[in-house]
Amino acid sequence: MRSPAERLRTEVAEVTPEGDEQACTDGVRRAILLDFDHTLFDTDRFFWVDLKSAFARFGVPDDAWEKSYEATWPSGYSLAKHLAELNRLGAMSEPATTRTMLAALDTAFSDLRPYLFPDVLEFLNTARRQGFDLILLSFGDPAWQSYKVRASGLAPYFQKIVYTAKQEGKAEVLDDLGQRYRELHAIDNNPADLDAMKARCPRLRTHLICRVEPSTTLEANGGSRDRFREAARYLSVPSRLPHHRCTSLAEVPLSCPE
Numbered sequence: 468m469r470s471p472a473e474r475l476r477t478e479v480a481e482v483t484p485e486g487d488e489q490a491c492t493d494g495v496r497r498a499i500l501l502d503f504d505h506t507l508f509d510t511d512r513f514f515w516v517d518l519k520s521a522f523a524r525f526g527v528p529d530d531a532w533e534k535s536y537e538a539t540w541p542s543g544y545s546l547a548k549h550l551a552e553l554n555r556l557g558a559m560s561e562p563a564t565t566r567t568m569l570a571a572l573d574t575a576f577s578d579l580r581p582y583l584f585p586d587v588l589e590f591l592n593t594a595r596r597q598g599f600d601l602i603l604l605s606f607g608d609p610a611w612q613s614y615k616v617r618a619s620g621l622a623p624y625f626q627k628i629v630y631t632a633k634q635e636g637k638a639e640v641l642d643d644l645g646q647r648y649r650e651l652h653a654i655d656n657n658p659a660d661l662d663a664m665k666a667r668c669p670r671l672r673t674h675l676i677c678r679v680e681p682s683t684t685l686e687a688n689g690g691s692r693d694r695f696r697e698a699a700r701y702l703s704v705p706s707r708l709p710h711h712r713c714t715s716l717a718e719v720p721l722s723c724p725e
């Protein structure tokens with residue numbers, strides 16, 4: 468029986484290259500715009516559970532971790548910046564410790580494939596077989612987002628990857644894509660982003676995905692609060708426009724038009 472890592476490696480290798488077999492032959496160009504954090508990638512488990520625990524193993528207290536994270540985030544997150552901020556706060560001892568920590572964290576988190584939600588690779592492969600172009604729209608610091616996308620093995624699946632640090636960046640992409648594709652879908656966990664995209668391109672088929680397990684939000688304390696810490700915040704963001712709601716990619720209908 469193959470290990471999860473071996474299975475992931477095989478599935479990545481099975482990506483259909485662009486231009487290969489297309490199930491839809493009616494000439495209609497179609498594409499799916501996919502968000503990364505909390506949609507394809509379990510960002511909370513990576514960041515707020517495992518990365519935070521790794522810092523704790525080096526003696527960094529939780530409150531210092533959170534304070535330094537809040538200070539680091541606005542200028543674009545990176546592990547090196549986070550460690551520098553911990554140093555500035557006096558939460559780290561020697562420069563040698565910083566170097567040791569950075570090297571250990573780089574090694575421990577060089578492969579992020581285990582943080583993909585379990586339905587992701589099957590969905591991307593199916594969409595490609597059905598003739599969809601796949602476009603990743605990722606909000607956040609481009610260098611940090613690029614690291615996560617590369618380390619999770621997703622880059623080869625996409626015909627286009629857009630990293631944007633601008634709040635309205637995702638909607639702006641629609642100006643160009645709306646001209647190029649007759650059928651367009653967008654899948655995102657943030658209702659505000661879907662609203663902005665749909666306002667820009669009203670025929671966009673929007674799918675609002677929620678990966679938060681309901682049982683976890685009921686016990687909002689301690690470790691379980693961190694398990695869906697950032698994803699749960701989107702539950703209180705109102706939608707101005709209607710979107711198809713789902714909890715997994717399997718619920719997103721992909722079919723060729725008649």
Ligand SMILES: [Mg+2]
Nearest residue numbers: 502504505656
């Ligand atoms: Mg997201």
